[in-house]
Structures are given as C-alpha cells and as structure tokens.
Amino acid sequence: MAVTIADVAAEAGVSKATVSRTFGMPDRVNAVTRTHVLAVAEQLGYVPDPAPRSTRTGSVGLIVPDIVNPFFPPMIKAVQRRARSRNYGIYLADSDAHAGEEAEAVAEMSKQVDGLIFWSSRLPSETLVDIAGRVPTVLVNRSAGGLPTVVASSEDGMRQAVEHLYALGHTRCAYVNAPRGVWSNQHRRAAVRRTCKALGMELVELGPFAQSVEGGVQAADIVAAHGVTAAIANNDLTAIGLMLQLANRGLSVPDDISVVGVDDTFVASLMRPQLTTVRIPVDEIGSLAVDLLLNLLQSGDKADTGPVEVDTQLIVRESTGPVTAEIHWPSRPLPSQD
Structure with missing residues (x-):
C-alpha cells in the first residue's frame, strides 16, 4: 500500500x-x-502526488545524483541535444544522491514536464514504480519493476579491466566499493568478482567509500595496507583521490600499485599519470533514454521490453603497469592522515 x-x-x-x-x-x-x-x-x-497535467508541456525532467561530478555534464548535454532534436526542452534537478531530495524534485518537476528520466536513482523500487504509474518514467543505470531502463553493461568493461591487470601479472587486487545501495556499484562489483574467480585472482573488497575524490583519499591507506598490487575504484573520482593519496604516502602509480577507474571523464586524461578507466558511453545512453521516454509518451505502451544495454570498454592509459616483486614502501616514515 x-x-x-x-x-x-x-x-x-x-x-x-x-x-x-x-x-x-x-x-x-x-x-x-x-x-x-x-x-x-x-x-x-x-512521494507526493504530482499535479494533474491536462495538456502537453513540451518538456521532460532529468534528475541526476551529483551535477558536480564531471561524469554528468556531458550526459546532460547529450540529453538536452536529443530532446531539442525532437522539439522538447528539459528541466534539470540535482538530488545530491539523496532520496529525500529526489522525492522533492519529483513533486516540483511533475507540474512542469510530460515525463521523467532518473539517472542512478536512490529511491526505493516500489516508489519508482508508483511514480511511473502517474508520470511516464525512464530509468538509467537502475532497474525497478520492469520500468523502461537504459543500463551501461558492467560485464564487458569490468571483465576487460580485470583481464588487463591479470595480463600485467597482478594476482591480488582490491575493489573499492561505492556506498551501499548504489545500483551500478553492485553490478560492477559482481562482474569483478566473477572475473577474478575465473582467473584465480585474489580479490579484496573494501569500503564502502563516497564516490568522490575524498572517498578515494580515505580508501588509499586501507588499499596499501592490504598489500595489493592493483586497485579498481567504483568511479573515476574515487580512483583520482586514491592516486593522489598514494602519491602523498610515497607510493608510485603504477610502479607500486596500478589503479583503474570507471566512467572515463575528461579528468582521467588530465591526471599524471593518465588514468586507465572503463568508458561509459554517456552520449549514447543519454540519447537512448530520451528516445525511450518520448516513444513512451507517444505510444503509451508501458509493456516490459527489458533493459536496453550499452556496452562499456576499458581505456588503457598510464596508471596501470606490470606488477613488481613487492610494494616499494618509502624509506621515510609514513605521514599521518591529519
């Protein structure tokens, strides 16, 4: 009820x-x-009932969890470009990865849009299904109750990342988890687990940590303390924080520890060393989400057609390299975290 x-x-x-x-x-x-x-x-x-809409507004709503994350601006541009090509505008809301803020955005937006696109929603599945019963809804990187969904397939990209590390001689790898309840993290972790098991690699799962540079900084000492030679972070920002703090501790990336991110934001190629990462094709995903929503608006067909999956791909750069015999801890005492 x-x-x-x-x-x-x-x-x-x-x-x-x-x-x-x-x-x-x-x-x-x-x-x-x-x-x-x-x-x-x-x-x-x-979630409050949206105001009834008697006429078409010509707009769609897009709710994202963190507009500051460099992953999202290119996606927002892709959604806007596709919507404009079909004579629609967009309303944008940032939920700050908080279900309460997301619910408030739904209440406000529903008065002004014909449909909603949720990217990595933090709302419970039953709440999303309830919203979709009143406002046409498409989910991205999330599934709930057979709603129209576009997902970045974790399987290929994460498998490629683990196989890449294995080919470089790594046998002990860490996975740095995102906060509990992040749907994409659950699927990425599962793909890493399966591939490590298939290759006979030892996997150390750490966290959860915030999906931010600060989260990566927090994780760095724990990653190093476990004696792994490689670490896969749940996104690029976490990987960047990890690299920065490892350097502060006197450890070299990739000579001591190889690091892999996920997203392939523009910041990945600006890092030194440049970050090896799994590319999420945001342009394609954003365009598909708009098409799904507008087709739903035109046809009214809410039948479960299954998720639309988009392939991911490992982009190899400089933050991964051959495994060394052991981690080269600095000769000077490690500074404190304070």
Whole structure:
C-alpha cells in the first residue's frame, strides 16, 4: 500500500497541511520543520502526488545524483541535444544522491514536464514504480519493476579491466566499493568478482567509500595496507583521490600499485599519470533514454521490453603497469592522515 500524506503527518507529528506545504510551498514552512518532514517522508518512502497535467508541456525532467561530478555534464548535454532534436526542452534537478531530495524534485518537476528520466536513482523500487504509474518514467543505470531502463553493461568493461591487470601479472587486487545501495556499484562489483574467480585472482573488497575524490583519499591507506598490487575504484573520482593519496604516502602509480577507474571523464586524461578507466558511453545512453521516454509518451505502451544495454570498454592509459616483486614502501616514515 502506498504511503499517504496522513502517514507522514502522523509519523512526523505535524498536520497534513504542513506536509502538503513542505512539498508544494517549502518557503512557507520553518526550515527545521521542513527538514524533519522531508526526513520522515524519505524514511517512509513517500512521494507526493504530482499535479494533474491536462495538456502537453513540451518538456521532460532529468534528475541526476551529483551535477558536480564531471561524469554528468556531458550526459546532460547529450540529453538536452536529443530532446531539442525532437522539439522538447528539459528541466534539470540535482538530488545530491539523496532520496529525500529526489522525492522533492519529483513533486516540483511533475507540474512542469510530460515525463521523467532518473539517472542512478536512490529511491526505493516500489516508489519508482508508483511514480511511473502517474508520470511516464525512464530509468538509467537502475532497474525497478520492469520500468523502461537504459543500463551501461558492467560485464564487458569490468571483465576487460580485470583481464588487463591479470595480463600485467597482478594476482591480488582490491575493489573499492561505492556506498551501499548504489545500483551500478553492485553490478560492477559482481562482474569483478566473477572475473577474478575465473582467473584465480585474489580479490579484496573494501569500503564502502563516497564516490568522490575524498572517498578515494580515505580508501588509499586501507588499499596499501592490504598489500595489493592493483586497485579498481567504483568511479573515476574515487580512483583520482586514491592516486593522489598514494602519491602523498610515497607510493608510485603504477610502479607500486596500478589503479583503474570507471566512467572515463575528461579528468582521467588530465591526471599524471593518465588514468586507465572503463568508458561509459554517456552520449549514447543519454540519447537512448530520451528516445525511450518520448516513444513512451507517444505510444503509451508501458509493456516490459527489458533493459536496453550499452556496452562499456576499458581505456588503457598510464596508471596501470606490470606488477613488481613487492610494494616499494618509502624509506621515510609514513605521514599521518591529519
């Protein structure tokens, strides 16, 4: 049974009118109360009913988890370009990888768009299915209840990454996990596990860590302490933080530890050494997501046709190299993390 406004009001200890204003007119609710209501709504999985739309708006909504991540701007441009080619505009929202912010964005956007594209949604599957029952919806790098979905296939790219490290002589590898609940991380990790097992490589799974440079910095000492000769990070930002902190500790990439990222953002080729990474074809994925949504709007057919999968590919650069006999720890004492 779907969570109602009355459920949220009762749990939060406020009136139904306060809950309604929190989502519909947030500037008219005290900041402390608004934050409390949003937290309760997220905990319960509540998403407010969108305003009814009697006419076509000519716009689609795009919700991303982190607009600061260099992975997303090229994708946003691809979605906008494809939508414009089909005479649609886009509304953009950043959820800050937070389900409550995502739910609030849905409430605001639904009044202004004909359909929604969720990229790496943090909302529960049942909530996404409920939204799709009221607003045409397409998911990217996420699956839920047979909804139209575009996914970057983890299998090929992650397999290529592990096989690349194996060919360089690595037998002990770390995988640096993203936070729990990140759908793409679950699939990337599974592909790494399968390939390591098939090749007889030892896999050390670490984390979770934030999908950010700071997350990679936090992971670096733990990666080094496990004595691995290679590490695969869940995305490029994590890999970059890992490389920077390993260098601060006096370790060389790739001479002491090889590092692989995922995404192939523009920053990967700016690093020194340049980052070896699994390329996610954001242009193709963004265009496919728009086409799926607009075709859904035109046909109204919500039948489960299965996910549309897009291949990923390893891009070999300078951050991976042949394994050495052992990690060359610096002769000077390691500095503290402070």
